[in-house]
Amino acid sequence: MIAPQELIERITRAADYEDCIVIVEAKTQANLRWASSTLTTNGVIAEQSVTVIAFVSLPGGMAAGSVTRTNIELDEIADIAKAAGVAARAAGVAEDQAPLLTNTEVGSWSAPHIATGPDVFKTFAPQLGEVFKKSQSDSIELFGYAEHTHTTTWIGSKGGLRLRHDQPAGRLEMTGKSDNRNRSTWEGRATRDFSDVDLIGVDAAIRQRLEWQSRSNRIDAGRYQTVAPSGVMADMLAYLLWASPARDAAEGRSVFAKTGQVGRTRIGEQLAKLPINIFSNPNYKGLECNPFNVATSSSAYSSVFDNGLPQEQWDFVKNGHLNSLLAPRAISEANGLPYAMGGDNVIMTSPESSGDINSLIAKVKSGLLLTTVWYVRMVDPVTNLLTGLTRDGVYQVKDGEVIGAVNNFRWNESPVELLGRISAVGNTEITATREVEDLERTAAPAVIFEDFNMSTVSQAN
């Protein structure tokens, strides 16, 4: 295979249009999957994608078009450069055109991709074997997944961009079941290299939760004061972020549109009673991520014309108020909104946060404690109403203590509305989503939601 840097040089030389950006992403991954305390699948994966974005001058402005291929050989370089140009001409003058960044360097351009592989599990795998053995002897079944990925991204252009970023990412998920699979719980951890994964701690947490489920009650659907762990908050944040394009709001077709005033957004409006902040920042400790924009195609969220621009802190919600919506440069200019680009992480904080999830449980007189949420889907974009299930254990809390497990629920809630019903916030921690795997780097606090709408009972365990 041709080295990424050489590919970029050759493709940009072959491009006979105004500018050409080439994005090469090299990815290696090792993964392990298990069920009923035995390994079920594994893999060592190598992938490489090459995206060529052509910028072609047409009467009326610049057009952009892109083509992505896995592995480019020498004799294919002219073809892919040409195909991107054809795509750009077909697309016509781009609505999101803006001046391209040029002559910028970030990172160690010439260094090769540093591959991850099975060695990343050299301490973890033997521990996993021990945990399997212990679970088998204690009639607990373990199901789960461990994955470590290393991604290197290069952006090069005719105009002199030479940008490179290396991104490690990993996750561990463990489901524990006992009592003929009638009890079930889950633990998730995000990690950069598995050196910080405390598998013994994960196993202990699973055993504690399964033990909590030895006492169980059936309770009805209704609205409950609900303690949500940081992972649940992280899943909710994903749906807030997906509703964040400024253009949709400005056109009146988003929860962040100002109803009755088409063309205006809800920026500046108070969403949360507490001084909550939701932001992305590529330098956030433990969640470091790409310091420049990468867009292989344009959308309401990002623009190929903004490739390589520095990624700075984006304050989505600040001090409880909607502060900014995602706006590529051209969209921001057209709608009179500031340019705003979201990064590859999301963080939620509050100056009023304190304590861990146990301190929040201690504040609840009568309510519920969740473990995770699942199968979350948009029901109504007007209100950002979501539906989903509770999963992996719901617990009843009385007078600040967990008194036993209860049944699962289907819930219907809007995360925008929920921001306004957060009554307490724990300390922000690096956490793992349960469902939204695209959100790899998240820090959030556990929270208390008031009047969380449990719509019906689910029989599922």
Added chain:
Amino acid sequence: MTHQVDTDFLALPLQAVSDAAIQSGLSLGASHVDVRIERVRTGVLQMRDTSPESQTDESVTGVGVRVIVNGAWGFASSPEISTTKAYELAKVAVAMAITSGPLSTEKIALAPEPVYASQTWVSEYEIDPFDISGEEKIARLADLNGRLLKSSTVTNASAFSMFVKEQKHYADSYGTSTTQQRVRMQTAIEAIHVSDKGFESMRTLAQPAGFGWEWMGNSVWNWDEEIAELPTLLAEKVAAPSVEAGRYDLVIHPSNLWLTIHESIGHATELDRALGYEANYAGTSFATVDNLGTLQYGSSQMNVTGDRLTPHGLSTVGYDDEGVAAQRWDIIKNGLLVGYQLDRRIAARAGQERSNGCAFADSPSHVPIQRMPNVSLQPNPDGPDLDGLIAGVEDGIFIKGDNSWSIDMQRYNFQFTGQQFHRIKNGKLVGQVKDVAYQATTTDFWRSMKAVGGPSTYVLGGAFNCGKAQPGQIAAVSHGCPAAVFDKVNVLNTVAEAGK
């Protein structure tokens, strides 16, 4: 029209690479080796009003090698297709299997299957969507969106079109060797109304299927007719009253019912899920093996089949990703659970003589797992047409088009919405309502199916984006079904659910 596999795919060193991986794996101690060399090209075109908003053309090519060593799996993949890389991948896969051995108490065995040497299969389509220029695609969608925008009701229009060509060479150490090519298309067009009161939208009902670009003409799906009707239907929805929550008889159109089948039958009858293989991620199933042959899943009118044979089906193939020939079988017969979906490993574990051919991997980077075939509800051969079904309902709602969907991790409790909700009174449609979601438990719902439409109501629906497994995999699947009537289903008002 019958196509051939593209010559540029056949020009890849398919046999040399697969032979190299198989011989290398066997020489290193593997008892089984299978190899897939794949190229999957995906195009996406997204229009915002009459301009392209997003456009991608992505091709993923590579080789995946899977082995069994001492009863344990090993897998490795690369984007590089060469004999040198094939040797290397076999070595890495064998090493992974040896490393995995101590963590694997289940000894992997595969159900037997006849050997199919040098077989070729191509799906039924007329026009390769990648032979159509970008200009023509954009022009077609811009024209459809433009027609919507001529209506005073439609403030904005959006279109999303996706077209896929999947080429796959499979070979294994038994001697099976298959080369296949499939094409599929989907397009959804949405009309949006924005006013001082907020916004409302309605999407087309066209169902994705295994067609080529001919699907975007009017010969397969009548786009002209649907686009012409959409603004009027949207205007009616905008003015419609909000539904009163309660229990209603539902007449569910195939454009909505396919998704309910997918979630509450399709996934629930995956045997790997029922056995617990997906317990950490996608979930398990209430339809466990002890229920086979005894569980009354639905009413006696309920007959559900699995197949990989339906013409233009999204899951239709000649051979699956373990070299098993395509088949058709019963899953639910007269309301009784009688069958599951199987791959070779799960079939062997369940003591079945043969897999029914449900193995699939969505890319060369991923291992084949049991994925959904076309799972379809059969029409009543003597059943009524749509008007006849509606005429039999005194007080109900007729639901068309899919929208939101969610079901729990054991496939009990589900909630679905739709695109159009037409109120039925005394057997007649009397106008739309809005803000409808229906919620039920799977077996309660299917046992309440009191009328099944005839063949004239049957439509092949489906989706491109069914998710399963870790690392996550996507599969396209079709679900054919007639319209059907369900007795007193719980209907929610979504505005009330939002606390408004």
